[in-house]
Amino acid sequence: MTTKVLIIEDDSALRSSIVQTLELEDLEPIPTSSFTQARRSIRSNFKGVVLSDIKMPDRDGFEVLNFVRARDPDLPVVLLTGYSDVPTAMRAMKEGAYDYLEKPCNPDRLIDTLRRALDHRSLVLENRAIRDELVDQQSVVEGGTLSEQLELHERKVIEQALAMENGKVSMAAKRLGIPRNTLYDHMTRLRIVAKAFRNSDTGIE
């Protein structure tokens, strides 16, 4: 689970208060006092979320929002708005903020909100990882000679059969429906050694 929270807040008192609240909940606060300082952390593979004040001396919270969304539209940004500043909050949500909190905010609410944002982030990252795995596997064929590709697959099949039989060549041969000697031929050609599959106790059943 991702637990990083990149905090952008110029009021140092509030900042350290937030840091403390997060640490009590086993989250990982990364406190910064300005957008410029925070920029470098904001990447598409950032394993956390952003918590930013919306009113800051140099830059606006909306700038943060746009920057983050440009880097990764699925990186949640939680904004801290002034008390009952509903229009600003609504605008923030419309522009893609994950959520907003009214200052001063209830610590529980803060944690709940960040937890949700982090959960969302985890799911998104997990999703991407699984997707990558999927496309890796789907491209059964990337390039190379036909024989190269077949050899690669042949190796996989034989190694799996050996693994399933704990490295017993004769058993693997039976499983593969070929005579023992033939399997030895294949193994010699592919430089597969049966010993490598023994003892490892990964045999199925």
Added chain:
Amino acid sequence: MTTKVLIIEDDSALRSSIVQTLELEDLEPIPTSSFTQARRSIRSNFKGVVLSDIKMPDRDGFEVLNFVRARDPDLPVVLLTGYSDVPTAMRAMKEGAYDYLEKPCNPDRLIDTLRRALDHRSLVLENRAIRDELVDQQSVVEGGTLSEQLELHERKVIEQALAMENGKVSMAAKRLGIPRNTLYDHMTRLRIVAKAFRNSDTGIE
């Protein structure tokens, strides 16, 4: 995107008000007046989220929560609590509610919260779908003779090569690093006809 919101609310005035709010935002409210009425909709593959009142005449909102979590721990439940009933709200969050809203609630807040919950639900369902696909593909090798398995893969490789070259055998042969004739030999053996890969306009580049 999933947009269903299963509403459990005994106050009919509030219920229809919620329904109206959701419909204005293109969400799909499923209004029910009691837990018993809502039960049958709650399944692990429910493509939506649950919005329930926490105080009801017959059953408690926590019962809903437990029931839903038993059916699917990743089905978000948003609870409606009485105004500033902080302890109940905190207990709800601890017991796994996705979020809570204080009654009477701001329509914008309601929509924001439900959108987040629905987003979460979509991600979870998507994740599961991709996972299923993954395990399907991971079983590269199920059984059968070595030659059967190799033949299967050989067919895949050749068909992909043909598809990439729009059914041009000579081009596919070049790509596979073997003479045309040899590829024809393979194709004859595997009963692959090149015509089947022409015209379909699926050629890459």
Added chain:
DNA sequence: GATTTTTGTCCGAAAAGTCGGAAAATCACG
């Protein structure tokens, strides 16, 4: 420690696959 089973390697004949050349069939195009 003797015996039986299993492993890993080698041999050789039959079977299958490779691949160049060439002819037949088909397609493309003016």
Added chain:
DNA sequence: CGTGATTTTCCGACTTTTCGGACAAAAATC
């Protein structure tokens, strides 16, 4: 309808693979 390019099939020599049998070495069983 020809003409050239491409696809497809057929042939035959050459190479590789298959697979049963044999055998020494290692392991397991008694």
